Structure formats: C-alpha cells, structure tokens
Amino acid sequence: MSWVGNVVAAVGAISIAKFNKKVYDKQAALARDRAKVNQEIYDKIERPRLVKQQKSQYADFFVSLLRSGAEFRLGDSTFYAAQAFKVNQATDLAINDYNQTIAGIDAENQSLLLEAKGDQEMFKGFVSATGELAKAGSKAYSNKQNTGSLLG
Numbered sequence: 001m002s003w004v005g006n007v008v009a010a011v012g013a014i015s016i017a018k019f020n021k022k023v024y025d026k027q028a029a030l031a032r033d034r035a036k037v038n039q040e041i042y043d044k045i046e047r048p049r050l051v052k053q054q055k056s057q058y059a060d061f062f063v064s065l066l067r068s069g070a071e072f073r074l075g076d077s078t079f080y081a082a083q084a085f086k087v088n089q090a091t092d093l094a095i096n097d098y099n100q101t102i103a104g105i106d107a108e109n110q111s112l113l114l115e116a117k118g119d120q121e122m123f124k125g126f127v128s129a130t131g132e133l134a135k136a137g138s139k140a141y142s143n144k145q146n147t148g149s150l151l152g
Contacts, residue, residue, distance in 0.1 A: 017125020024118030
C-alpha cells in the first residue's frame with residue numbers, strides 16, 4: 001500500500017509546479033505592465049517636459065547672445081555656438097530616448113526570465129512526479145508478485 005504515498009507525492013509535485021508556474025507568470029505579466037506604464041510616463045510626461053525645458057534653455061541662451069551685442073549671422077561664432085547648443089540638446093534627448101528603450105528591453109528580458117523560471121518549475125514538478133510514479137509502479141508490481149495483490 002506504500003505505493004499510494006508515491007502517487008500522492010506525484011500529484012503534489014504537479015500541483016506545486018502548476019502553482020509556482022502561475023506565480024512566475026504573474027510576476028512576468030506585472031513586469032511587462034510596469035514597463036508599459038514607464039514607457040507611457042516617459043512618452044507623455046518626461047520627454048515632453050525635457051523638450052519644453054530644452055526650448056526654454058535655448059531661448060535663454062539666444063537672448064543672452066543677443067544681449068552680448070554680437071550679431072547672429074550665418075558663419076559667425078554666435079551662430080556656431082547656437083548650433084553647438086542645439087546639437088548638445090539633441091544628443092541629450094537621444095540619450096534619454098535610448099535609455100528608455102534599453103529600460104523597456106531590460107524589463108521585457110526580465111519578464112522572459114521569470115516565465116522561464118515558471119517553465120523550469122513545471123519541468124521539475126514533472127520530473128519529480130515521474131520519479132514518484134515510477135516508484136509507485138515498482139512497489140505495486142513488487143506487491144503483486146509477492147502477495148498476488150496490488151495492495152500488498
């Protein structure tokens with residue numbers, strides 16, 4: 001009759017594996033949702049705020065150039081200074097966009113790793129269950145051979 005315990009252990013291993021898989025899948029879904037929210041915050045709040053801040057900074061820079069009394073003409077140092085200012089701002093914006101993209105990729109990779117952990121838990125559960133069922137079968141067969149009954 002001890003083989004029944006092995007069958008129960010096999011069923012328990014599968015149940016635990018399914019539960020753990022659900023937990024990891026839920027964590028993966030939460031990571032994806034968090035990444036989507038972060039992307040929306042960046043697109044709707046952070047990036048527009050940065051662009052607005054850059055426009056204000058450029059306006060202040062331009063006014064300070066004009067106040068200096070220097071002419072603002074193509075080919076003059078003031079023109080090149082303004083262009084360099086704009087290039088630096090564009091570079092800063094591109095770096096922020098890149099960092100946000102990388103953060104999204106990292107979040108997706110994290111969610112994929114969590115799903116893989118869930119798959120690993122399922123595999124471990126099936127391996128444990130298979131071992132327990134093999135033990136149960138062996139014990140039941142041995143009982144049948146020795147006593148003529150599966151129950152021992």
